[in-house]
Amino acid sequence: MFSIYAIELENIWKVFPGNVQANCDITLRIGEGEVHGLLGENGAGKTTLMNVLYGLLSRTSGTVKIRGKEVNFKSPQDAIRLGIGMVHQHFKLIPIMTVTENVVLGAEPLYANLTANLKYWRPSINPALPTNFRSAEKKILRIAEENGLQIDPYAKIQDLSVGLQQRVELIKILYRDADILILDEPTAVLTPQEVDELFETLETFRKEGKTIILITHKLREPMTICDRITVLRRGELVGTVKRVDTSREQLAEMMVGRPVVFRVAKTPAKPTDTVLSVENLHVQDDRGLPAVRDISFEVKRGEILGLAGVHGNGQDELVEAIWGLRKVHHGEIYIEGERVTKYRPRKMRATGVGYIPQDRQKQGLILDFTTKENLILGGQHEPPFATGPRGFLLNALDITNYSNILVKDFDIRLRDIDEPISTLSGGNQQKVVAARAIGPNPKLLLASHPTRGLDVGATEYIHNVLIRMRDQGVAIFLISADLDEIRNVSDRIAVIFKGELVAIRTPEETDERELGLLMAGEQRAIPSEELTQ
Amino acid sequence: MQIIDVLFWGWIIQATLTLGTPLVLAGLGGMFSERSGVVNIALEGMMLMGAWAAVAASWYTDNPWTGVFAAIISGLILGAVHGVISVKLKGNQIVSGTGIILFAAGFTTLMLWVIWGTAGASGQVITLPEVRVPIIGLVSPLTFAMLALIPICWYLLYRTPFGLRLRAAGEDPSTLDTAGISVENYRMYGVLISGMLAAIAGAQMSIGFGSRFTIGMTAGNGFLALAAMIFGNWNPIGTLFAGLFFGFLQAISYGVQFAPGWEWLIGYSSFINMIPYISVIVALGIIRRSVPPKAIGVPYIKEKQV
Numbered sequence: 007m008f009s010i011y012a013i014e015l016e017n018i019w020k021v022f023p024g025n026v027q028a029n030c031d032i033t034l035r036i037g038e039g040e041v042h043g044l045l046g047e048n049g050a051g052k053t054t055l056m057n058v059l060y061g062l063l064s065r066t067s068g069t070v071k072i073r074g075k076e077v078n079f080k081s082p083q084d085a086i087r088l089g090i091g092m093v094h095q096h097f098k099l100i101p102i103m104t105v106t107e108n109v110v111l112g113a114e115p116l117y118a119n120l121t122a123n124l125k126y127w128r129p130s131i132n133p134a135l136p137t138n139f140r141s142a143e144k145k146i147l148r149i150a151e152e153n154g155l156q157i158d159p160y161a162k163i164q165d166l167s168v169g170l171q172q173r174v175e176l177i178k179i180l181y182r183d184a185d186i187l188i189l190d191e192p193t194a195v196l197t198p199q200e201v202d203e204l205f206e207t208l209e210t211f212r213k214e215g216k217t218i219i220l221i222t223h224k225l226r227e228p229m230t231i232c233d234r235i236t237v238l239r240r241g242e243l244v245g246t247v248k249r250v251d252t253s254r255e256q257l258a259e260m261m262v263g264r265p266v267v268f269r270v271a272k273t274p275a276k277p278t279d280t281v282l283s284v285e286n287l288h289v290q291d292d293r294g295l296p297a298v299r300d301i302s303f304e305v306k307r308g309e310i311l312g313l314a315g316v317h318g319n320g321q322d323e324l325v326e327a328i329w330g331l332r333k334v335h336h337g338e339i340y341i342e343g344e345r346v347t348k349y350r351p352r353k354m355r356a357t358g359v360g361y362i363p364q365d366r367q368k369q370g371l372i373l374d375f376t377t378k379e380n381l382i383l384g385g386q387h388e389p390p391f392a393t394g395p396r397g398f399l400l401n402a403l404d405i406t407n408y409s410n411i412l413v414k415d416f417d418i419r420l421r422d423i424d425e426p427i428s429t430l431s432g433g434n435q436q437k438v439v440a441a442r443a444i445g446p447n448p449k450l451l452l453a454s455h456p457t458r459g460l461d462v463g464a465t466e467y468i469h470n471v472l473i474r475m476r477d478q479g480v481a482i483f484l485i486s487a488d489l490d491e492i493r494n495v496s497d498r499i500a501v502i503f504k505g506e507l508v509a510i511r512t513p514e515e516t517d518e519r520e521l522g523l524l525m526a527g528e529q530r531a532i533p534s535e536e537l538t539q
Numbered sequence: 540m541q542i543i544d545v546l547f548w549g550w551i552i553q554a555t556l557t558l559g560t561p562l563v564l565a566g567l568g569g570m571f572s573e574r575s576g577v578v579n580i581a582l583e584g585m586m587l588m589g590a591w592a593a594v595a596a597s598w599y600t601d602n603p604w605t606g607v608f609a610a611i612i613s614g615l616i617l618g619a620v621h622g623v624i625s626v627k628l629k630g631n632q633i634v635s636g637t638g639i640i641l642f643a644a645g646f647t648t649l650m651l652w653v654i655w656g657t658a659g660a661s662g663q664v665i666t667l668p669e670v671r672v673p674i675i676g677l678v679s680p681l682t683f684a685m686l687a688l689i690p691i692c693w694y695l696l697y698r699t700p701f702g703l704r705l706r707a708a709g710e711d712p713s714t715l716d717t718a719g720i721s722v723e724n725y726r727m728y729g730v731l732i733s734g735m736l737a738a739i740a741g742a743q744m745s746i747g748f749g750s751r752f753t754i755g756m757t758a759g760n761g762f763l764a765l766a767a768m769i770f771g772n773w774n775p776i777g778t779l780f781a782g783l784f785f786g787f788l789q790a791i792s793y794g795v796q797f798a799p800g801w802e803w804l805i806g807y808s809s810f811i812n813m814i815p816y817i818s819v820i821v822a823l824g825i826i827r828r829s830v831p832p833k834a835i836g837v838p839y840i841k842e843k844q845v
């Protein structure tokens with residue numbers, strides 16, 4: 007089909023220590039100038055495969071050919087030299103450094119007149135010669151100009167939005183003159199509008215003849231932009247299909263291994279009395295700047311209120327303030343009429359609130375503790391878990407029994423509740439976090455990004471748990487960056503932008519485009535004909 | 540009276556420079572190591588070893604410059620040990636550092652016996668030729684070296700590929716790795732430079748303003764240097780001022796014992812000797828918050844399941 011293959015991966019095996027097979031016998035050929043989608047659930051081995059190609063990981067066996075020539079990369083430097091560039095899912099940028107410093111890292115330009123004079127012993131002292139930052143800045147500005155990726159080379163990464171950071175990553179690759187681009191989940195952190203912008207950029211790259219590999223677990227993206235799509239499942243290659251010959255449903259089935267229902271089955275909500283009521287809340291972020299401005303809303307028994315917003319618009323500060331982790335600057339919070347503004351998390355828990363924190367590994371779990379210990383965290387100080395005089399002993403028997411019940415109820419797959427929680431998969435870890443929040447039968451559940459980084463199966467499970475709880479009369483406040491999740495699960499959708507609630511809608515009366523505009527702060531100031539296009 | 544004042548303050552400046560030099564040098568060393576992501580509490584041990592090596596080499600050659608050279612070699616060796624343990628073998632950096640401190644203390648004590656047959660102090664050696672500066676008085680050449688190193692280190696750290704990569708290794712090693720640069724190499728460079736500078740700092744203590752080696756002569760100066768580096772926010776200029784400030788406090792605690800009009804303080808000299816240490820705690824704890832390199836103390840393991 008292609009006259010030249012840009013990349014040929016033949017019989018690639020990658021086995022991690024502990025006999026974890028991340029890639030089993032994968033053979034994949036990608037043509038020059040092709041946009042190729044690499045689709046699969048989390049843990050399917052997509053990123054591992056690309057890291058092997060990029061020289062970041064060594065392969066256990068198999069051959070890699072670039073433009074027909076067999077290669078053996080020892081480090082990414084070798085891959086970069088052959089024109090391969092990779093944008094990682096978690097950006098490889100150093101927040102405290104400038105755009106220019108980040109772009110040139112590892113490929114720093116020197117002063118030509120200086121290096122010419124020193125050419126005999128140059129290579130060894132090269133890095134200790136002055137960097138020619140001026141020429142680097144010029145080149146960055148030229149790349150930015152040519153590709154429509156406007157950027158300030160002097161800005162520090164920490165001051166840039168996520169969309170702009172991704173732009174820096176793209177510039178970093180172009181700076182190294184790469185013509186094979188690997189993008190790992192590039193859209194995970196972007197708003198719908200930013201995604202469109204990114205795809206436009208990729209379209210121009212395609213016209214320039216660059217080869218692009220797009221790693222994703224979302225179905226819509228490869229269907230918009232890719233020529234061919236390869237699906238991986240549990241480290242094995244399921245198949246490669248042309249976009250024109252396939253459908254979302256077929257891809258989903260290949261990815262999960264069974265037919266997938268896209269919409270969560272749920273009945274209309276029957277909200278009753280108010281549980282959580284937030285009034286004119288003001289909260290500051292870590293730097294003391296206003297993060298939440300004058301937010302008021304209510305969550306009723308038996309409904310799910312979803313909060314949509316681009317990461318960093320105050321949603322994390324809002325939920326932390328409700329849970330009592332962050333000081334309320336101004337305003338009040340009530341639970342069933344009880345003023346809880348100044349309650350700490352322990353008291354919030356006692357009042358009947360459950361909390362699923364946004365980052366399960368950093369805030370949700372203690373990775374070195376056992377599953378059992380993690381399941382009772384937060385309740386360890388009170389009966390039945392605490393026993394003896396002044397509750398200074400742990401009641402091992404009750405803890406084990408309680409844990410076993412939760413493990414069964416939530417279908418947590420593990421070998422032993424006495425093993426460290428770090429041995430569990432991400433999905434099962436998240437089930438532990440959810441089980442701990444839901445176990446004490448709360449009136450209100452704060453769920454912050456409850457399915458971040460989970461595969462389709464685990465996501466479906468968590469969604470069903472949320473809806474089941476709603477039907478049992480729990481009030482649920484769901485924060486998520488995933489617009490599909492918000493739209494599928496919520497009964498009402500609130501949109502936050504720069505710390506303010508810009509709209510509350512029901513899923514029926516809005517669409518993705520409107521939500522996207524609201525999240526980007528553009529509201530409805532746009533002429534209506536443009537909206538209907 | 541005025542002449543005495545000038546003499547006194549000249550003496551204070553001289554003492555500040557003399558006592559501050561090892562702190563700044565070792566602090567710069569600590570900075571290179573920590574900027575690359577490796578905690579180096581072994582500074583104390585490296586200084587002690589450098590101090591001993593400088594005296595031993597001067598003793599046999601009657602030339603203090605070979606002493607400085609020997610100190611550099613000893614620092615590189617200890618740096619290599621710390622580097623291999625904590626960078627190559629991913630060992631615990633604090634344990635490795637503590638081990639080096641204890642080793643240096645034991646080894647130098649033993650070598651005192653072997654070379655000089657004494658338990659407390661070595662024989663006297665020739666010191667580095669001092670330079671006379673108006674008003675201030677005699678200044679060790681290593682002090683000038685230290686002052687010259689500040690802009691060099693700054694330039695190296697902020698204006699060269701080497702510095703950029705070194706800082707990247709300490710902030711986010713996986714980013715450096717992705718850029719195709721070996722994290723291990725740059726961390727090794729950082730630790731080696733660290734050992735070298737700490738050992739020169741030790742040489743300043745033994746053959747810069749003394750003329751012999753005594754047991755445990757660094758007396759916590761390595762830790763004080765570490766504090767100067769933290770107080771100076773892991774940057775050369777900050778380290779210079781912090782190191783000189785601590786040196787100044789030490790100078791004051793000596794100076795009050797003969798300063799005109801301050802004789803009444805002599806009875807409290809033990810308390811005055813505490814000033815530098817107390818002020819370090821106050822300075823670090825209250826005055827400002829420092830931001831350490833992000834990936835400091837964490838060994839970088841490349842082949843990790845992602």
